Amino acid sequence: MMYVELKSGHGDNGPAWIGRVAFSKSGRSIFYRNRELRRLKGRGISGNYFDVDTGEEFWVSGVKKRGTNRHSAGSGAVQIDDDVRAEYEALLHGKRRIARIA
Numbered sequence: 001m002m003y004v005e006l007k008s009g010h011g012d013n014g015p016a017w018i019g020r021v022a023f024s025k026s027g028r029s030i031f032y033r034n035r036e037l038r039r040l041k042g043r044g045i046s047g048n049y050f051d052v053d054t055g056e057e058f059w060v061s062g063v064k065k066r067g068t069n070r071h072s073a074g075s076g077a078v079q080i081d082d083d084v085r086a087e088y089e090a091l092l093h094g095k096r097r098i099a100r101i102a
Contacts, residue, residue, distance in 0.1 A: 001018060001019070001063050001088065001091075002030070002032075002061065003016065003059075003061050003064075003069040004018075004019065004032055006057075006058055007056075007057040007058060007059055009056075012046075012073045012074030012075075013075055013076050015076070016070065016077075016078045017032075017033075018063055018079070018080050019080075019083070030060060032060075035051050035053070036051070036053070037049040037050065037051055037052070038050060038052050046059070063091065065091055067092055
């Protein structure tokens with residue numbers, strides 16, 4: 001379960017998801033929603049991964065227990081994929097809930 005946010009053209013306000021990702025054998029790529037995202041290794045403008053087909057930049061990170069996954073300057077709902085919703089709720093159990101779960 002990871003936090004994935006589209007950065008290209010959106011700054012800190014791009015669409016964002018919490019969902020299940022798969023890692024490549026090498027660990028250099030992840031796969032999410034039919035996209036292959038490859039590490040930028042510090043070459044990105046605001047992301048740490050890029051879509052190999054479109055070149056769009058993404059920020060990918062682990063999910064925070066506090067629910068504060070968005071950048072402090074960002075806004076917008078974070079969509080929770082159905083296949084991780086129960087796992088995500090369990091992670092937040094006993095913690096402050098995200099006000100804007102989509």
